[in-house]
Amino acid sequence: MPSLFKTCHALLLAGWAFSAAAHAEELTVMTSGGFTAAYQGLAPAYAKSSANTLNTVLGPSMGKAPEAIPNRLARGEHADVVIMVGYALDELIKQGKVDPDSRVELADSRIGMAVKAGADTPSIATDAELKKVLLNARSVAYSDSASGVYIEKELFKKLGIQDQLAPKSKMIERIPVGSVVAKGDYELGFQQVAELLPVPGITFAGKIPEDVQSVTRFAGGIPKNAQHPAEARRLLEYLASPQAQATVRSSGLDSVPR
Known part of the structure; x- marks a missing residue:
């Protein structure tokens, strides 16, 4: 039945x-x-x-x-x-x-982070962990839509690392952020989780902490x-x-x- x-x-x-x-x-x-x-x-x-x-x-x-x-x-x-x-x-x-x-x-939709497949997958479960990962990263990519605007204008500022991230972070236009991470052009990629998961060649590290999350x-x-x-x-x-x-x-x- x-x-x-x-x-x-x-x-x-x-x-x-x-x-x-x-x-x-x-x-x-x-x-x-x-x-x-x-x-x-x-x-x-x-x-x-x-x-x-x-x-x-x-x-x-x-x-x-x-x-x-x-x-x-x-x-x-x-x-x-x-x-x-x-x-x-x-x-x-x-x-x-x-x-x-x-x-x-x-x-x-919530924002997540990805690294190149095969790379170490850092924990970003807390604000302190996320801040450390961002400061240690060689390069950071984020989208040209809602999640990227939030990261560039608000997240880095909330974590107190806006000045340190400015020279090594970039907004990626038109194409999925995961694609440039998969190629190795950027070490970390941030985008809405639903846009990261379908991209081959990356590992999804997790969502950013809820207290600094932006829900779209x-x-x-x-x-x-x-x-x-x-x-x-x-x-x-x-x-x-x-x-x-x-x-x-x-x-x-x-x-x-x-």
């Missing part, structure tokens, strides 16, 4: 499938790096149950890179769903580009000019559903407290 969990999940997907079967659509989804692994794990089930297809466009939530989601929308690129850092989504809502009633909170809330919304808003809303409902949370957590994210 199937469990209640599996039965509810099947009924939920079946309901979406029934409502969408008559008219399948192609949805364009813009998603930023921190939620990408969870989205890629969940997208096939949605596509199968709804008969819709998903055209996925990747880009950071902010920054100067042309791939950044706000810059894509500013150029007039089309999207049915945008998934990004919550406060960056709120800015798009303020600008009138995203429907405020469509905002759905999806997951919390990811959220999704529907642009005002979305071509398929009803289908987009059903996708966001699925990504936030209880049935999606095991996949969300396995990607390195934390479920949003409900």
